Amino acid sequence: MILGAISPKNEEDKRTTLHPESIKPLLDIGIEVIFESGLGKGIDITDEEMANVGAKATSREDCLRKSDILFSSTPIFEDEINSLKKGSIFLGLLEPFSNKEQFHHFAQNDITAISMEFIPRITRAQKMDVLSSQSNLGGYVAVIESAKNLSSALPMMMTAAGTLRPANVFVIGVGVAGLQAIATAKRLGAKVQAFDTRPTVEEQVRSLGAKFVKIDLGDTGQTEQGYAKELTPEQIKKQKEIQSDVCVKSDIVITTAQIFGKPAPKIIDTHTIKKMKPGSVIFDMAVESGGNVEGSKKDSIQNIDGVKVIGYSNLPSFVANHASYTLSNNLINFVLEFYDQDQSSMNLDMEDEIIKSATLVNKGEIKEGF
Secondary structure: OEEEEOOOOOOOOOOOOOOOOOOHHHHHOOOEEEEEOOOOHHHOOOHHHHHHOOOEEEOHHHHHHHOOEEEEOOOOOHHHHOOOOOOOEEEEOOOOOOOOHHHHHHHHOOOEEEEHHHOOOOHHHHHHOHHHHHHHHHHHHHHHHHHHHOOOOOOOEEEOOEEEOOOEEEEEOOOHHHHHHHHHHHHOOOEEEEEOOOHHHHHHHHHOOOEEOOOOOOOOOEOOOOOEOOOOHHHHHHHHHHHHHHHHOOOEEEEOOOEOOEOOOOOEOHHHHHHOOOOOEEEEOOHHHOOOEOOOOOOOEEEEOOEEEEOOOOHHHHHHHHHHHHHHHHHHHHHHHHEEOOOOEEOOOOOOHHHHHHEEEEOOEEOOOO
16 A cells, blocks of 8 residues: 655645654554655655655655555646546545536546545544644634734733733634634733634633623524534624624734635625724635635735735645644544555445545545535
């Protein structure tokens, strides 16, 4: 069994799907590990360092052609899918909702395509949960980048020259990213408030030392996977009206609201932005799926009436070493969970909850909906 890893074609993505600190368990069960030469350059890891832990450098073409399992942090397209080994497994981040064409090519070439975005949120799968591991780092990056763009410090400081008040940070959406944003802002000394459509997260917010903003939206709830449910237009209108008052008093606002597989809801409009203090910062973490903030643009900072609206994408890549380490562990944990050492092959039981959820192409058939 040969497991390979290729570099993302997008040079802005510095992550790698194989980290030298994660490889040993694969070698211990007899899997040969190969990787595209230069795979670790985005995190300052050389081919020699990878070789020192037992992996072998080769060309991208060889990885595509020889691998029984191929790791990738981004989708690949028709020409490279056609080069994959017949009957192999493509495992990684497939961006399935925006790249549906790839599934037809996987099916035509008898490739099993497994999308780590669809790992279910169950206890057994936590160690494979790519979205959580990467979102966690994204929440951290959002606070750090917001602080860099704020013209004042975050913590309260008592000095001989006077007392500096702490920055007010408002986090909208208390999923994995939101919780890490709250924790990071608190560690930096800010005064933090947070809101989520799911009242059940109030205890988590308070446990981190932040204040939960209560907005009665009626019946909201969450999905079986733990995600917030999509709100009605009336609920979104009420949320925007009440949270606007909190935004106006905040120095930093971080929005994390996303609906899996759908465009992000617009929850901050220009009317609210115009009421905020000049120099305030809004960080739109949902910019890649349409954005939560009116006027935000991908990979840019927009100045709207003196308020900086940040729309950086691929936030985990800002801390690429740790993002690569966690991503590598997620992927390797998947392999270890389903690898049959006696048969030297993957045991993909389509009745297994994880396999059933994450496998989008298998034996020439595409999962319904794609």
